[in-house]
Amino acid sequence: LAKTTQPISMDSYEGQEVNITCSHNNIATNDYITWYQQFPSQGPRFIIQGYKTKVTNEVASLFIPADRKSSTLSLPRVSLSDTAVYYCLVGPSNTGKLIFGQGTTLQVKP
Amino acid sequence: NAGVMQNPRHLVRRRGQEARLRCSPMKGHSHVYWYRQLPEEGLKFMVYLQKENIIDESGMPKERFSAEFPKEGPSILRIQQVVRGDSAAYFCASSPRDSGTDYEQYFGPGTRLTVT
Numbered sequence: 001l002a003k004t005t006q007p008i009s010m011d012s013y014e015g016q017e018v019n020i021t022c023s024h025n026n027i028a029t030n031d032y033i034t035w036y037q038q039f040p041s042q043g044p045r046f047i048i049q050g051y052k053t054k055v056t057n058e059v060a061s062l063f064i065p066a067d068r069k070s071s072t073l074s075l076p077r078v079s080l081s082d083t084a085v086y087y088c089l090v091g092p093s094n095t096g097k098l099i100f101g102q103g104t105t106l107q108v109k110p
Numbered sequence: 111n112a113g114v115m116q117n118p119r120h121l122v123r124r125r126g127q128e129a130r131l132r133c134s135p136m137k138g139h140s141h142v143y144w145y146r147q148l149p150e151e152g153l154k155f156m157v158y159l160q161k162e163n164i165i166d167e168s169g170m171p172k173e174r175f176s177a178e179f180p181k182e183g184p185s186i187l188r189i190q191q192v193v194r195g196d197s198a199a200y201f202c203a204s205s206p207r208d209s210g211t212d213y214e215q216y217f218g219p220g221t222r223l224t225v226t
Contacts, residue, residue, distance in 0.1 A: 032213055034213045034214070041199075041220075041222075042217075042219060042220070043114075043201045043203070043217025043218055043219055043220050044153065044201075044217050045217065046213075046214045046215065046216070049213055049214060087152070087153075089213065091213065095166070096141065096143065096158040096165060096166060096205075097143075097155045097158060097166055097168075097169075098143070098145070098153075098155060098203075098213065098215060099155065100145075100152045100153040100154070101152060102152055103152060
């Protein structure tokens, strides 16, 4: 399974766009890139998943360059309620096992 | 459609006692996963089960821990003779496995186990 590297923490202000980049240099051909969000004392919540190029849903966008060695989660106009830990996961879709790294703690300030 | 249910939400056990954690997956989901989150650490995969089968238990400690997902009823994570190091949040997740990708798992609220 590909190892991921992401910043330990980030600060932002309400209304700003936040971009969290994840490095995964050893990503394999059959690996997907998935992001989860976890609030304190809650279970993680699936945000978005992609394989290449760009994926957008009602919550976030995911940008994946052609070489797929990194990916960027983009949160538009964050609010205080977006304060959470964001995990980047890379792996094949059929193992049933999610491998969580340390995640990025995003602190949104007023 | 109710989400993944876990009970109890909080469990206190003395050293040496048994802990039983229950997980009811989302309706229509036949795949259950258990994860453990130690204080100030990330989530660690423990076990992946389908109905009546253990698919992957590579993250389970070799002793004292067991898991099951019977044909009827919730999935159970059982910890025998608990020790203080077992104190953690235990999360259950489920997936339908019908979309071709099971990286989208739905997590429950967790059970916080405290061993005194």
